[in-house]
Amino acid sequence: MSTLVKPFCMSGLFLLLISLSLLPGCGKSDSDPQDASSKKKQIAVIAKSTVNAYWKAVEQGAKKAADEADIQIIWTGPDAETNHTQQASMVDNMVNRGVDGIVLAPTNFEALVRPVESAAMREVPIVIIDSPVNTDKPVSVVATDNASAGGEAARALIEAMGDKRTHGGNIIMLRFLEGSASTEQREKGFSDVINESDGLTLVESTYIKGSGSTTDAADTADALLRRHIKDNELKVDGIFASNQPTAIGMLRKLDQFRQQGITINAPFVGFDAHDVLLKGIRDGKIAALVVQDPLNMGYLGVKTMIDQLNGKKVEPFVNTGATRVTAENVDKPEIKKITLED
């Protein structure tokens, strides 16, 4: 009897797989081997994660560039921004699929070195977006110039402080995870500008611990602020948080301490756009945000790869820019495009 059933099992599986090949988006352009010359180029775009507004904007930008050049992109990314192993397998799998190029936003500076170098060994070009990776194999890095964006944040904070130096010009900074390359550069850009300014001191800067969630950030922000609260007053002149989770965590804690009757006069500058943070700007709780341009990052990332594939010269670093958002400009249409409120 079993000899009869086994072929049945197998043909079942086989039929399922065959029918899957008819799914939209995978069969059409690939299933025509005779027509190799007119076959669309394929670029894999591997994000740090696929389920938040920032990466959705990167996806939108990438699709726009792909449509303009009439190429196919395969958009994917790990379940969480800390899932390095999964992202590494995705790079390996795309290399083995035989894509023409990979646009990658590495989740970790060290962990993605091996997959990127393997891809280079198999002659699949890689363009890095968003954060760097510790190898010189990628053909180009397309990202926010984080050092100058951090400097921009420092200048925004200095402007918001004006001449007020009630607490000796002391400034505190909430840093993101140790080893996250993009935020480290940003934090360095920030502290460089502060250290060059007269009468300002960066009295404390703390990395958050844990997986990098907003909750982790809020816990670290709590401890950081408590160390500077004396006599029911926050004794600093300025506060900076270097990305979205740290900025939201800091904003929540500032709110909580204010509700507990603690006087907080120091202006707060954050980084990245998020509904909560933009509301903070409109409510006057955040003096300024420095916002990256994810749409442009996705667009320029894919465009740089297309240039590479067409044999054009590509720059080793492409800056996608950063914009200062304040209460004055937050509702302007050109800013709303960048903050994704459009």
Place this chain on the structure above:
Amino acid sequence: MNALTHSSKFATMLNVFGRVAALAVIFIGFGFIVPDFAFFTAGNVENILMQSAVYAMCALGATMVIITAGIDLSAGSMIALAMVITAMILNVDGSQGPMVETYPTLWPIVAIAGGMLAGTCVGLTNGLLITSLRLVPFIVTLGTLQAIRGLAKGVADNQEISPPTNWLYHQLMFPVQGRTFNWQIVPWGVWATLVAALFAAALMRYTRLGRWIYAVGSNADTARLCGVPVLRTKIMVYAMAGAFAGLAGVLEFSKLNLGQPTGAVMYELYVIAACVIGGTSLMGGVGSIFGSVIGALIIGTLNAGAQQAGWPKWVQEIVIGAIIILAIALDQLRHRRKA
């Protein structure tokens, strides 16, 4: 008696053959979906074997646990702990700089032993808690799933640990297939998994402990009456599951040279799926090491194939879930018809 053993051996062979055939069908199926037959290259076969190796290594111990009618939900956390311990040992400083630079060949072996020992200790704890508290394995390992994850984060001080690179990183899970075919065929970590599987299969087939494991899972009371040390067997089995999870942790670490306390999340579910697809019964008493290895390869092929097919990620997840259910349902159907 002789005839019976003969026919049951034949049935086992047929079972394993059926699974190899299912693996082949899935592999060939994806071969036609992925463009330009890129799925059928040496590089991709190596890629699939590497991606399956961690699940396979861990499934060796999990198979033994499930054959005793137990379950081990703490596998993913044990892998994470072993990754962290391995990385920390590689990071140790001696009097003349980092130990791994002073003893480049020997020190990584110490790290492997450390990772394996960490897993074994957790496994032993699982076994002792299950037998001494008389709690069901599901509850105990659900507890250690949480506790060991916490321990891994604690000993790593909530950081990802990236030690100096050494032969673990360059040899164990580093692809060897480039543009030309390499006769090493696969990295040493995959060979090590194969050797470990042969060891585990021999243990199950030719040793007294192996027979005890099947006996405990078939019927613990009968086994006890026949003089099988049931509690000792269970403790041994969980300790071995820990040891294999520890080795899986060393492989996972070697992939990226990174000890990640938040890594390997939910791996226990892939591992259990690999065992069940491989024909191990969750009711105990039935199962084979080679079946589970094939199961792990099926999981690895599904993951790689679905990604390379270029479907949106949500489609991939639905398809993989559906194929797992279908594969097991068809297998059950086959058993029922046979009976």
